[in-house]
Amino acid sequence: MTTASLMTVLHPPLTRGDRARRATVTLLTLVLIAFPFLGHAFQGLGFDLDIGDDDVDSVANALAYATLALGLNIVVGFAGLLDLGYAAFFAIGAYTYGIFTSFQIMPAWSPFWEPLAALGLVAKYHQAAGDLVHFTLSFWLALPIAAGITALCGVLFGTPTLRLRGDYLAIVTLGFGEIVPIVARNVPSVTNGAAGLNGVMAPTLFGFNFRVDPTPYYYVGVLLTAFLIFVSFRLRDSRIGRAWMAIREDETAAGAMGVDHVKTKLMAFAIGAAFAGMTGVFFVAKLQTATPDMFGFPVSVMILVMVVFGGMGSVWGVTLGAFVLSLLQSWFLPSLTQWAHGIGAAVNNDWLQHIDLARSTELIFGIILVVMMLFRREGLIPATRKQDALSFEAQNVAGVRRGGFDAETTRKVLGDMSHAPGKLLDVRGVTVKFGGLTALNKVDLVVPAGGVVAVIGPNGSGKSTLFNVITGLVPADSGSIQFDGAEILGLKSHEILQRGIARTFQNIRLFANLQVIDNIMIGQHARLKTGLLGAVLRGPGARREERAALSRTLDIVTLFGNRLAPRLTQVVSHLSYANRRRVEIARALATRPKLLLLDEPTAGMNPAETLELAEQIKTLHEQGLSVLIIEHKLDVVTRLADKVVVLDHGEKLTEGTPDAVRRNEDVLRAYLGRAATDAANAA
Amino acid sequence: MTTADVYLQQVINGTSLGAMYALLALGFTLVYGILELINFSHFNVFMVGSFVGLGMLELFGVEPNAAALTGFALIGVLVATFAVTMLASGLLGVVIERVALRPLRNVKGPAAMITTIGVSYILFNLVLLGVGADAKNFPSPLPSISFAIGGAVLRLREILIWIASLLLMGGLTYFVQFTKMGKAMRATAQDPDAARMMGVEVDRVIIMAFFLGSALAGAGGLMFGLYYNLTSYVIGFTTGLRAFTAAVLGGIGNVPGAMVGGVLIGLIEAFGSYWISAAWADVIIFSILVLVLVFKPAGLFGRLAPNKS
Numbered sequence: 001m002t003t004a005s006l007m008t009v010l011h012p013p014l015t016r017g018d019r020a021r022r023a024t025v026t027l028l029t030l031v032l033i034a035f036p037f038l039g040h041a042f043q044g045l046g047f048d049l050d051i052g053d054d055d056v057d058s059v060a061n062a063l064a065y066a067t068l069a070l071g072l073n074i075v076v077g078f079a080g081l082l083d084l085g086y087a088a089f090f091a092i093g094a095y096t097y098g099i100f101t102s103f104q105i106m107p108a109w110s111p112f113w114e115p116l117a118a119l120g121l122v123a124k125y126h127q128a129a130g131d132l133v134h135f136t137l138s139f140w141l142a143l144p145i146a147a148g149i150t151a152l153c154g155v156l157f158g159t160p161t162l163r164l165r166g167d168y169l170a171i172v173t174l175g176f177g178e179i180v181p182i183v184a185r186n187v188p189s190v191t192n193g194a195a196g197l198n199g200v201m202a203p204t205l206f207g208f209n210f211r212v213d214p215t216p217y218y219y220v221g222v223l224l225t226a227f228l229i230f231v232s233f234r235l236r237d238s239r240i241g242r243a244w245m246a247i248r249e250d251e252t253a254a255g256a257m258g259v260d261h262v263k264t265k266l267m268a269f270a271i272g273a274a275f276a277g278m279t280g281v282f283f284v285a286k287l288q289t290a291t292p293d294m295f296g297f298p299v300s301v302m303i304l305v306m307v308v309f310g311g312m313g314s315v316w317g318v319t320l321g322a323f324v325l326s327l328l329q330s331w332f333l334p335s336l337t338q339w340a341h342g343i344g345a346a347v348n349n350d351w352l353q354h355i356d357l358a359r360s361t362e363l364i365f366g367i368i369l370v371v372m373m374l375f376r377r378e379g380l381i382p383a384t385r386k387q388d389a390l391s392f393e394a395q396n397v398a399g400v401r402r403g404g405f406d407a408e409t410t411r412k413v414l415g416d417m418s419h420a421p422g423k424l425l426d427v428r429g430v431t432v433k434f435g436g437l438t439a440l441n442k443v444d445l446v447v448p449a450g451g452v453v454a455v456i457g458p459n460g461s462g463k464s465t466l467f468n469v470i471t472g473l474v475p476a477d478s479g480s481i482q483f484d485g486a487e488i489l490g491l492k493s494h495e496i497l498q499r500g501i502a503r504t505f506q507n508i509r510l511f512a513n514l515q516v517i518d519n520i521m522i523g524q525h526a527r528l529k530t531g532l533l534g535a536v537l538r539g540p541g542a543r544r545e546e547r548a549a550l551s552r553t554l555d556i557v558t559l560f561g562n563r564l565a566p567r568l569t570q571v572v573s574h575l576s577y578a579n580r581r582r583v584e585i586a587r588a589l590a591t592r593p594k595l596l597l598l599d600e601p602t603a604g605m606n607p608a609e610t611l612e613l614a615e616q617i618k619t620l621h622e623q624g625l626s627v628l629i630i631e632h633k634l635d636v637v638t639r640l641a642d643k644v645v646v647l648d649h650g651e652k653l654t655e656g657t658p659d660a661v662r663r664n665e666d667v668l669r670a671y672l673g674r675a676a677t678d679a680a681n682a683a
Numbered sequence: 684m685t686t687a688d689v690y691l692q693q694v695i696n697g698t699s700l701g702a703m704y705a706l707l708a709l710g711f712t713l714v715y716g717i718l719e720l721i722n723f724s725h726f727n728v729f730m731v732g733s734f735v736g737l738g739m740l741e742l743f744g745v746e747p748n749a750a751a752l753t754g755f756a757l758i759g760v761l762v763a764t765f766a767v768t769m770l771a772s773g774l775l776g777v778v779i780e781r782v783a784l785r786p787l788r789n790v791k792g793p794a795a796m797i798t799t800i801g802v803s804y805i806l807f808n809l810v811l812l813g814v815g816a817d818a819k820n821f822p823s824p825l826p827s828i829s830f831a832i833g834g835a836v837l838r839l840r841e842i843l844i845w846i847a848s849l850l851l852m853g854g855l856t857y858f859v860q861f862t863k864m865g866k867a868m869r870a871t872a873q874d875p876d877a878a879r880m881m882g883v884e885v886d887r888v889i890i891m892a893f894f895l896g897s898a899l900a901g902a903g904g905l906m907f908g909l910y911y912n913l914t915s916y917v918i919g920f921t922t923g924l925r926a927f928t929a930a931v932l933g934g935i936g937n938v939p940g941a942m943v944g945g946v947l948i949g950l951i952e953a954f955g956s957y958w959i960s961a962a963w964a965d966v967i968i969f970s971i972l973v974l975v976l977v978f979k980p981a982g983l984f985g986r987l988a989p990n991k992s
Binding site: 080082084160161163164165166167168170171172174175176178179182183185186297301304308359360362363365366367368369370373374377 | 719720721783786787790792793794795796797798800801802803804805807808809811812920921924927931960962963965966969972973976977980
């Protein structure tokens with residue numbers, strides 16, 4: 001089974017529907033471009049579509065909301081961070097442009113301003129009492145500047161708060177969204193307070209001033225939306241996007257797979273904020289005023305409703321959601337009101353004649369939010385499509401493979417495993433306490449380079465805690481852990497992974513709503529370099545890296561024969577239990593580990609599957625990978641381990657070869673109790 | 684007024700406001716302790732409660748310029764108003780739980796929290812459409828008796844708020860600590876599955892938490908009206924955020940913590956408004972919220988419920 005043939009089989013499911021989608025998008029783009037002229041064009045043909053300036057203006061507003069929804073989608077949809085104060089960033093962007101293009105702040109003129117005046121950033125404002133400075137920041141320059149400032153605010157606000165649990169983050173962002181308008185109201189010297197900024201400059205392009213004509217704004221909105229859709233897709237399908245989704249699915253597992261969550265979350269927050277900042281500039285330039293009331297909680301809720309309605313995490317979904325709900329306000333509800341009045345007049349119903357549905361917009365938004373959550377959480381256009389069952393042909397795309405891994409592919413996957421003999425992992429005197437309970441008491445453990453060490457012990461003896469402390473998920477109270485000659489105790493879990501320790505979890509922690517392929521790609525996160533800019537630009541380097549990562553993913557999958565290969569594009573929560581265990585091992589192998597920690601890898605597997613997995617671990621060992629394994633099945637332990645460490649009540653009872661440990665009386669007592677040992681002795 | 688008088692006045696104002704925040708914070712804490720859910724609908728259950736109270740007072744013929752009631756008439760009207768307001772708000776909470784939250788109980792992620800935002804928004808807009816955007820006068824049945832303590836003024840409304848909230852908080856503490864249902868509630872907060880296996884009807888416990896929390900919020904809403912002599916559809920939001928901060932400050936999930944946290948937030952608001960400016964009160968309180976969450980997420984008194992995951 002070669003990677004190339006695997007790709008040909010997988011190709012249709014990976015790209016199915018692309019042509020139809022491309023056609024739809026092209027058509028929509030054409031309609032959007034032609035829209036402001038459709039009225040005139042059809043009038044010429046004898047139809048009256050009744051598209052006027054106010055309609056162009058409505059769509060321009062819808063475009064502004066679409067850009068906001070796209071930004072919030074990155075924060076809420078991709079990274080899973082519920083931000084209830086998103087409008088705050090919208091406000092910051094808006095005021096940035098507003099303040100630097102209005103007559104709000106006017107310092108006295110001095111020669112200092114001359115060079116800036118030459119650049120067109122300020123103008124001299126003549127007054128009898130002395131000349132003043134009038135800031136005249138160009139709209140086009142303001143877009144990137146506001147994006148930068150809001151991104152910076154996002155980072156400043158996010159640094160302390162993004163460590164919080166998801167629900168606390170929601171309330172803190174809600175407070176932030178509340179505070180920004182209050183500050184705007186309370187510092188009138190900068191913002192003109194509640195009355196708001198007036199006389200904000202309209203954009204000019206090559207000497208043409210936009211003024212209040214909606215059409216040029218409309219086209220700026222189209223371009224901005226298109227740009228942000230493009231950026232959203234590029235980010236989603238990149239190393240960064242995968243890291244966001246990993247964090248959304250399981251933060252702990254993401255950290256253990258090498259994703260730095262603080263940094264990754266900050267990126268989402270900053271990018272989301274930057275989108276809002278640019279939209280703020282656009283919005284204020286269009287309205288030529290900015291007041292604190294434009295950015296309150298209702299705006300944050302409205303954007304959230306748009307994202308939820310369209311489909312959290314779905315780029316087309318949130319764009320559509322923003323369009324539908326924005327036009328609901330400006331088009332559909334007024335029309336419905338008119339009809340209601342008409343019907344009211346016909347049936348002579350006073351209430352119907354005086355109803356005004358546009359006033360109920362926000363009520364409708366609240367109802368949409370609840371109804372969507374109760375009945376269609378995935379939104380109008382779900383981010384993950386429903387999957388068809390595998391065809392018989394697809395199921396057998398890869399050859400059946402039983403027993404160990406193919407040696408050559410294993411070598412390719414593991415890479416250079418040559419190592420100097422000696423201690424790879426050296427745990428010394430590690431103590432972990434949870435309140436009054438000592439989970440580990442001065443535990444020592446050595447994994448020699450290239451060795452397989454098994455940890456056994458009754459439930460509650462501290463085995464998983466040992467794994468957690470090695471991988472940085474639990475802090476130690478004392479002791480030291482050296483890996484490859486360097487201290488790793490105190491490092492964060494993603495840093496420990498970078499050093500070369502990968503793990504699986506006892507209760508399987510995959511990224512449940514992602515595909516097999518994405519799970520394994522996320523495993524490579526720490527070994528790839530593409531950053532935000534690289535992901536958006538997708539230059540030759542980024543492309544090459546992505547291709548190599550994909551090819552490596554396919555190599556890893558081929559190791560498991562037809563177990564995983566046909567299911568590459570399946571969401572992992574749909575897989576069988578044993579296959580989920582295999583994906584977790586595949587994900588760990590993807591991280592290029594030097595040491596692999598397996599926490600009860602065969603739990604819940606039948607004897608045949610257990611044997612298969614034991615053989616596979618043996619192949620990994622033979623090809624030079626060091627393994628530390630927690631296992632209850634003693635035949636597996638005997639088959640694999642060079643050395644067995646026995647834990648009981650958080651202390652190391654003994655260690656030795658599997659045979660020696662088997663005969664050790666203390667071990668028998670810990671496992672079976674005193675009576676059983678006596679019985680064994682008597683027999 | 685001497686400085687000491689001014690401070691005393693701030694203490695009087697702060698503890699009255701704080702008692703109201705504490706009642707509201709208890710609702711957050713009861714629900715969070717059991718469901719680990721920030722219930723945003725609580726904000727506006729409080730607001731609806733104040734309108735129910737207004738309606739009851741009008742029903743009893745209490746008008747802005749009518750003569751104040753005295754004696755048994757006053758006590759009767761107050762007790763009846765509090766009782767009906769609390770019952771109505773409590774039932775509103777139960778309906779919200781039953782219709783909008785129970786179907787989502789086992790759904791992972793932010794779905795339930797987003798739903799509470801939606802419910803909150805629905806209540807907010809229903810009241811806006813129903814009674815309009817203008818603040819409504821809130822008539823008080825209380826005679827305008829006040830006591831001068833040095834230069835500070837203690838009015839009957841503050842005494843009423845103190846007594847009512849002490850009674851309610853005492854009642855809640857008794858309920859949680861000493862009744863069978865209260866014990867079931869504490870058990871569910873520790874471990875819902877274990878509680879269920881021991882025969883606790885978890886659904887009833889959750890309904891009870893929503894009922895009690897919402898009823899207290901309703902009482903808080905009524906106090907808001909009596910204290911400020913007005914109510915409006917917007918009051919839920921800022922008051923709710925302050926009360927939530929109080930719950931976090933006291934350690935969310937912790938019933939006595941919510942009470943202390945409420946009073947502390949009330950005092951911080953009163954003194955913050957005096958020393959700095961009322962316009963910045965929310966900024967101060969919000970900063971406290973962030974600082975507590977970042978540096979001491981368990982609050983001043985820690986959570987009673989362990990962190991379920």
